[in-house]
Amino acid sequence: MVKYILKRLLFIFVTLWIIVTCTFFMMKQLPGTPFDAERFSIMTPAQQESMLEMYGLNDPVPVQYVKYIGNILHGDLGTSFSYVNQDVGSVIAGRLKPSALIGLQAVLIGLAIGLVLGILAAWKHNSGIDYLTMILAVLGVSVPNFVAAALLQYYIGLKWGILPIGFWTSWNCSVLPSIALSFSATAMVARFMRTEMLDVLDQDYIVTARAKGISQMQVLMRHAVKNSILPVVTILGPIVVNLMTGSLAVENIYSIPGIGSLFVDCIKANDYPVIMGITIFYAAFYMLVVLLVDLVYSMIDPRIRLTKGKED
Amino acid sequence: MLKKRFTAFLLTLALAATAIPAGAAEASDQVLSVAVNAEIKTLVPWAASEENAFLVTNQAQEGLFRMDAENKPQPALCDTYEVSDDKLTYTFHLRDGIKWSNGDPITAGDFVFSWLKQMSAEATNGYSFIMTDYIVNGQEYSEGTAEADTVGVKALDDQTLEVQLKNPTPYFTNLCTMIMFFPVDEAFYESVGDQYALAPDSMVYSGPFTITEYDPAVGATFVKNDNYWDKDNVQISNAKVRVMKDAAAAFNAYQAGELSYVKLDSANVIANQNSEEFSQTIDFRSTYIQFNLTDPVVGNVNMRQAISHAIEREALTGFILADGSAPGTGLIADGMAGNAEGTFRELNGDVTSFDVDLAKEYYDKAVAELGSAPAEVKLLVADDSVSKSVATFLQSELDKNLGLKVAIDTKTVQGRSELMDSNNYQFAVTAWGADYDDAMTYLDLWTNGTPYRGNYTNDDYNALIADAKSQTDDAVRLDDMLQAEKLLVADDAVVAPIFHRGSAALTKSNVKNLIIHPIGVPMEFKYAYFE
Numbered sequence: 001m002v003k004y005i006l007k008r009l010l011f012i013f014v015t016l017w018i019i020v021t022c023t024f025f026m027m028k029q030l031p032g033t034p035f036d037a038e039r040f041s042i043m044t045p046a047q048q049e050s051m052l053e054m055y056g057l058n059d060p061v062p063v064q065y066v067k068y069i070g071n072i073l074h075g076d077l078g079t080s081f082s083y084v085n086q087d088v089g090s091v092i093a094g095r096l097k098p099s100a101l102i103g104l105q106a107v108l109i110g111l112a113i114g115l116v117l118g119i120l121a122a123w124k125h126n127s128g129i130d131y132l133t134m135i136l137a138v139l140g141v142s143v144p145n146f147v148a149a150a151l152l153q154y155y156i157g158l159k160w161g162i163l164p165i166g167f168w169t170s171w172n173c174s175v176l177p178s179i180a181l182s183f184s185a186t187a188m189v190a191r192f193m194r195t196e197m198l199d200v201l202d203q204d205y206i207v208t209a210r211a212k213g214i215s216q217m218q219v220l221m222r223h224a225v226k227n228s229i230l231p232v233v234t235i236l237g238p239i240v241v242n243l244m245t246g247s248l249a250v251e252n253i254y255s256i257p258g259i260g261s262l263f264v265d266c267i268k269a270n271d272y273p274v275i276m277g278i279t280i281f282y283a284a285f286y287m288l289v290v291l292l293v294d295l296v297y298s299m300i301d302p303r304i305r306l307t308k309g310k311e312d
Numbered sequence: 313m314l315k316k317r318f319t320a321f322l323l324t325l326a327l328a329a330t331a332i333p334a335g336a337a338e339a340s341d342q343v344l345s346v347a348v349n350a351e352i353k354t355l356v357p358w359a360a361s362e363e364n365a366f367l368v369t370n371q372a373q374e375g376l377f378r379m380d381a382e383n384k385p386q387p388a389l390c391d392t393y394e395v396s397d398d399k400l401t402y403t404f405h406l407r408d409g410i411k412w413s414n415g416d417p418i419t420a421g422d423f424v425f426s427w428l429k430q431m432s433a434e435a436t437n438g439y440s441f442i443m444t445d446y447i448v449n450g451q452e453y454s455e456g457t458a459e460a461d462t463v464g465v466k467a468l469d470d471q472t473l474e475v476q477l478k479n480p481t482p483y484f485t486n487l488c489t490m491i492m493f494f495p496v497d498e499a500f501y502e503s504v505g506d507q508y509a510l511a512p513d514s515m516v517y518s519g520p521f522t523i524t525e526y527d528p529a530v531g532a533t534f535v536k537n538d539n540y541w542d543k544d545n546v547q548i549s550n551a552k553v554r555v556m557k558d559a560a561a562a563f564n565a566y567q568a569g570e571l572s573y574v575k576l577d578s579a580n581v582i583a584n585q586n587s588e589e590f591s592q593t594i595d596f597r598s599t600y601i602q603f604n605l606t607d608p609v610v611g612n613v614n615m616r617q618a619i620s621h622a623i624e625r626e627a628l629t630g631f632i633l634a635d636g637s638a639p640g641t642g643l644i645a646d647g648m649a650g651n652a653e654g655t656f657r658e659l660n661g662d663v664t665s666f667d668v669d670l671a672k673e674y675y676d677k678a679v680a681e682l683g684s685a686p687a688e689v690k691l692l693v694a695d696d697s698v699s700k701s702v703a704t705f706l707q708s709e710l711d712k713n714l715g716l717k718v719a720i721d722t723k724t725v726q727g728r729s730e731l732m733d734s735n736n737y738q739f740a741v742t743a744w745g746a747d748y749d750d751a752m753t754y755l756d757l758w759t760n761g762t763p764y765r766g767n768y769t770n771d772d773y774n775a776l777i778a779d780a781k782s783q784t785d786d787a788v789r790l791d792d793m794l795q796a797e798k799l800l801v802a803d804d805a806v807v808a809p810i811f812h813r814g815s816a817a818l819t820k821s822n823v824k825n826l827i828i829h830p831i832g833v834p835m836e837f838k839y840a841y842f843e
Contacts, residue, residue, distance in 0.1 A: 030726070031723065031724060031726050031727035031730050032724065032725075032726020032727055032729060032730050033726070035436075035438075036361060036438060039361055039437065039438025039439070040438060041733070041762070041764065042438060042441050043438055043440065044433075044440065044444070044451070044454045044455050045455070046433045046454060046455045046456045047433045047435060047436075047440060047454065049433070050433035050434065051436050054436075082353045082354070083353050083354060083528055084353070084354035084356045084359040084360075084436070085354075085356065085359075085506045085507070085508075085510060086510060094527075095529065150560065150561075153561060153564055154564060157564065157568065158564045158567055158568050161568070165561070165564050165565055165568050165570065166556070166561055166564075166565060166570075167530075167554065167565075167570070168530060252557040252558045252561070253558045253560075253561050254561070255530075255554065255555060255556045255557070255558070255561060255565075257527060257528075257529030257530050257555075258529075261529070261557065262529070265351065268724065268725075268726075270726060
């Protein structure tokens with residue numbers, strides 16, 4: 001097991017290096033410079049030179065690349081161009097916290113509601129609750145989160161005044177954005193759970209269990225749910241990454257200092273060190289979550305072996 | 313087991329929740345709160361180039377002068393000043409007993425320190441020109457060929473600052489209201505080094521307010537500065553600048569009472585223009601078409617005239633933008649300084665206009681000179697929503713009024729600038745915001761003949777600008793500039809002005825005297841009060 005994890009970590013490291021390299025050279029192809037063209041053009045040559053020097057942009061791109069790789073191996077992500085004199089690591093860390101909190105809450109809401117709805121829909125197949133769940137699932141997937149965010153802000157925040165309409169001053173501020181983000185997760189979890197569970201409920205061992213006279217609840221919890229949760233675990237990886245890495249639309253609507261808007265802003269501003277920093281973070285985070293999901297598989301379903309068993 | 317896991321979950325959540333700053337308790341008295349639509353990325357004076365940074369800095373810092381409600385400079389940290397007869401030497405006397413928020417005295421040396429920084433190679437905001445164009449040896453210092461002690465800004469003693477100018481500059485005191493001219497406490501700066509201005513406690517303040525919280529993506533929180541010389545006239549004790557990128561959300565926040573002032577997007581202008589809280593200002597910012605004079609098609613002056621006269625600017629500002637913008641019948645924005653008789657715009661009248669017949673006449677002439685009608689021309693625009701709707705409007709106007717087909721080439725702002733810099737465009741929609749309240753802020757741009765400015769080189773034009781820059785007679789100077797604008801827009805049609813950006817806003821009825829400037833520092837909290 002340890003050997004397996006180490007092997008995966010090595011792959012992650014190599015993949016990261018490939019991603020960093022590709023992103024670095026593609027990023028350099030972005031039109032423009034990190035500087036406001038109109039302002040830059042009226043600077044004196046000495047100032048232009050000093051700016052390029054300060055940001056290490058007067059070296060040829062391959063030299064910049066080698067220097068950059070050297071720096072990140074020392075854990076130095078560099079200094080942001082647009083957030084003057086601020087360390088990229090601390091800029092990203094500061095912006096990650098709100099996004100991570102909102103994303104985590106959205107995942108929990110999505111899981112809780114999605115699982116309950118999915119289980120009920122399958123258990124009461126072709127009933128009112130089943131149709132309701134399917135309608136909610138279609139809505140949740142097809143209504144974009146910014147529409148939900150704007151509606152929640154308008155009604156719950158402004159009209160009824162129950163929760164803050166935005167900003168980032170207390171925990172209350174995180175509730176509406178979490179709900180807005182959770183809709184798609186709820187819908188996905190509910191649909192996957194329902195489909196898989198319908199399949200499981202048709203299996204012979206469920207009929208056997210019922211025939212043995214076990215209570216309905218035990219059939220449901222012990223046999224049905226446990227055996228249909230695997231697809232949900234599969235999609236949980238992408239959902240977690242998706243929600244915890246920030247959403248530009250939801251962050252803008254609720255004025256939340258999150259990482260989604262940072263990523264878009266830094267690309268627009270050609271802030272190279274921040275673009276690279278976020279790319280590294282996203283990629284590493286995604287791969288680690290996928291690894292974690294794989295590990296969880298083997299715990300839930302003994303049929304899945306990560307390493308070859310001795311008896312094989 | 314399950315219970316344990318659940319507890320662990322709760323703990324994680326609680327931990328994550330501490331990521332939120334502990335409920336910043338709202339003070340019992342009222343908070344003046346305004347929204348800005350973009351991040352306040354830096355407050356380092358010689359690195360900040362964005363309007364929102366100017367807004368924040370202007371409340372927390374102060375220079376020799378501060379703008380009043382009429383956009384005229386009034387003595388601030390400077391008590392009195394004298395100008396020599398040749399109008400080249402300014403001597404400023406600082407007020408007695410002025411202090412930084414940490415109690416240090418504000419000295420003439422603090423001005424010299426920050427001004428030299430702004431002129432040095434360290435300045436990355438692109439605003440050095442605003443000093444080096446005027447101050448003796450500023451340019452040389454900036455280029456590294458002159459020593460600091462030869463630059464024309466000197467502290468004669470702690471309270472006296474002497475500035476030597478290259479040319480008479482009637483608007484020099486206007487310039488002194490801009491944040492680049494504000495002092496920086498040298499002793500404090502040396503103690504924090506490159507951490508200066510990154511956090512509230514890595515700055516000291518000379519203005520009406522001090523900053524207690526600052527986050528580029530959240531905004532800034534202000535409290536009244538008890539060390540401010542004019543604190544008795546500051547009535548607001550708490551204020552906020554909040555970053556709200558979504559205009560609809562800002563409008564909701566205003567309605568919920570979270571904001572005292574909000575700028576409206578066009579969707580909300582029409583619905584609110586009869587409200588008592590509604591107000592409108594025209595910014596000193598002009599959006600115009602820049603023609604590339606080396607292009608075979610629009611290099612033809614009659615073609616440029618035809619395009620400029622074929623645009624019904626009122627239709628654009630009235631129905632499409634509908635945000636309070638004014639039609640651009642000249643390059644210099646409405647309201648910019650002229651003389652005692654009127655604004656620059658009033659004195660010079662319309663230098664271009666909408667006239668279909670005239671436009672067609674020019675077009676036919678251009679087609680005759682070119683030999684054939686152009687199949688298509690390419691209009692370069694940036695990818696923001698306003699530029700895109702302007703481009704679509706221009707496309708339909710030119711097709712309808714001239715039969716000229718326009719292809720729209722949309723690029724990011726950076727991409728557009730790069731194409732213009734490399735002379736790779738026919739004509740482009742671009743904009744310039746005045747740096748100071750004088751026509752020279754625009755007219756000076758077309759003297760260098762760069763591709764970005766359409767490769768325009770006209771000796772008559774350059775002579776007018778050169779004369780205006782060295783004139784001691786303000787009337788002659790103004791006349792030079794009036795002629796220069798006519799030459800640039802009416803005669804040579806190097807640019808076709810389209811509109812001057814307006815902004816419409818709502819201000820809560822209990823907020824009085826919140827002054828909005830169309831230029832430089834956007835807003836003054838100092839004079840505001842609650843009723």
